[in-house]
Amino acid sequence: MPKFRTFCTYTTVVLTASTIVFVLCVCGCGVVVRSVGEGIENVGNSLKEGRRGTLTPEEQFWAKTAWKYFENNYHPKTGLINVKDGFQLATMASVGDYLLALIAARDFEIISRHEFDGRMSAILSFLNNMPLFNNELPNLNYSANNGWMSNYANQQGELGWSAMDIGRLMVALRIVRDRYFEYGEYIDRAVLRWSFCNVIDSLGNLYGGTRVGDRIEHYPDGKLGWKEYAARGFQAWGFPTQKSSSLDPVDVIRMYDIDLMFDGGDERESNGNNALVTLPFLFDGMEFGWENVGYITTDKRYVTQAQSVYEVQKRRYEREDIFTARTTRILPEEPYLIHDAIFSNGNKWNTCSEDGTYYPQFSAVSVKAAFGMWVLWKTAYTDKLIMVVNLLFDPERGWFEARLERSGEVERSITLATNAMILECLYFKKNGRIYQPIGNSDYFYNIYLRDEFKNFNKCFPTKRE
């Protein structure tokens, strides 16, 4: 029973809360994917402050500890990993997280080439065979052990899709594709299975889908932070994303003399939230350096916002002596998903559930946010911050989720997202910007889409006006 409820909540979170990562790219409309935007200049590396270099023995130990999670929660039959320790559910965001963890584990030689290939083959095989919601797009949830589409109770059934989850997966697929040519064709085929007509419109707005009785309802998906990150994923596969790549509509809140942007949509009438959290900015920083990379562009304000998101948390520590590294987390108890936000629903340092209810008792230093801040900003603050979290692990099971602000108690949930984040952070430390474009447009995906007899009515970029 407790598991069941946890599961439901988590799923909801992943789907609608924009908690999970996605990437998009902005490209010109109606142009062949790869050639679009190739003239855009990479504006250089703005990550000069970050931590770089080979892993220290301690960091190698951190990575090995994180990888324990992926050993314990692996389902060889499907290739999937549980989203939470022992909880047999997977989402597209969790698959994206996993793919990056997998290339990190191989890079650190925690796993052999043989094991890497086995795992990669299994997950690509899953992506090319999994049932799709309404035969369009990946469902919100899949059973990690059976591979079928599942509902909030993780029983067989379909729910809908999240553009945020799909965006995160598309970023991860792009990254892996451009680093490992030997898997590129099969990654392309997985993406080519989907139909994009209802998830992104011609202006680049992103939509989620959900089944309501016999109908499928579409809703605008993504709030500031996650929305632009998910847009990177769609853009990476050639979709124009002007609207979702733009931070607008923005509103501004001043916190510790920093003007911080937050989502300007009004969440009061929808009983939702507009949580501003750290994680999407960390992903974007490690993967794209908050810049235009090749043809994958983003809003010029995103880098400023990312810097502000870091700075305001640092200042909270400096002025209030409260360690701060906040992001959305999965909880072991009600309400199961918590937006531990910098700003949400009109309040600074708000900690609220999906519907905006205030839960100050769950404010915490998030392990994944702290690691991300540590690796992207090499400062006295993150030197201290990492000390708050760097012992929060079980050597046999992986890293815990957080340390609670009001008591110091360790929140002992163990999740895929946190363990994958630690591997990704260390991969970034060792290799620098994670997305490295290949600069070649003659690959399977583009060749396939150029063939007008093969691209039927699924609204891929070449067929858009």
Add this chain to the structure above:
Amino acid sequence: MKRHIHISPLLLSLFCFVLQTTVPVFGQIKSNYGNHPGRNGALSAREMEMARTAWKFFEKNYQPQTGLVNAGDQYPSTTMWDISAYLGALVAVVELGIIDQNTFDGRVTKLFDSFSKVELFQNELPNKCYNTITLEKVNYANQPGEIGFSAIDLARFLIWAKIIKERHPQHADRIDSCVLRWNFKNVIDSTGQMYGAFSEGGQVKYVQEGRLGYEEYSAKGFQLWGFDTRRAAKPEPYDTRSIYGIEIPYDKRDPRVLAAHNYVVSESYVLDGIEMNWDTALDDVSTDMKHTDPVIAEFAERIYKVQEERFRRTGIMTARTEHQLDKDPYFVYDAIFTDGYPWNTITEPGKYVPEFAAVALKAALGLWVLWDTKYTDKLFEYISKAFDPQVGYYEGIYEKSQQPIKAFTMNNNGIMLEVLLYKVKGKLLRFSGRESKWDKAIKEREVRPESFILQRQISKAIPPKAKK
């Protein structure tokens, strides 16, 4: 004349001085105190008609047997806040010549005679509500029973009792006798913080009362009677939210944790302006063009500016404050900012109800008199016809439908009257210098020492400094 609060007080005084000495304004009545902020001068025929119409409410809802007036049209209940609006209305109509001195004296005498007889909550202070026909303590449903007291309501009453004492000293002793019955031991603590009381399951509970705006206004009310409300008088704790680039101050105490909302509305700042000129409570020296409570004066300026700016940018007429409705939920905090959101309209439990946003007449007229601008000219035109000639002015005009809120209240009509009086007379609190019964009682310590803190401590209260 448009005021610029950002310039230094010295410059401001010089500016006024020049204006007064070299620019005689045609048709203006000069009070002994010189010009005041906003609109000055005798009422025009239209404005006078507005005053007469607002007074209709008080004629129609007068209860001759008790001398009280219903707070809502035909609803025989009232609060200390609403009684204060009645006092304001009475002073306005007698000084504007709408009623004669005898009528005024009769009404004031009757009211305070009745009030000296009412039963107090826990034998301490006036209950939150009274029945206007029977004088019984009642609950919000106007059923007999005591429910508590409100420090803010009492403070507004004390401000108006003081204004009448000083402007019409023939009533001073009667008013003092009434207030000397009260026991202040639970309404202010030794740090100068104010408390309200309520009954819960037979137990009386005292909780801190007042949020930014109302709290500082109320703190002055107690200071006028010699109490030390240092902590309440401080604008802290506050934060600001930028709305259209204007830093709007709001109370930092968290509405998610504490029951009280932190609504920012026009009313507290307007009342502080017209009654006390945004001065410190006991300032009887400075001219009306100088504000000796500069923080509140600056906040008031921003409260005005942001509403004008909203009109400029969106075309929506804006003059917001808490107000009644003509349908369920009957009352909203129609705020410039509250509970995290700009232009938020919420019910008492905090539900978002944007459909009840409105131009509140008392706020619109208050802005009109304190800020002489083209925007407030428009506000005046917008509200000037929203009345029923038999009952008085409507509560407001709904923002979306632009239909009137068909509710009539004593508070709305009373504030409109005192606003009109301000145009003619400036700051309404004028000190006579006369020693009253209350002053003597304090001096001779006839009031129990634990029930208040002596006047001499007031002089130590330092005016709050502006936050940089």
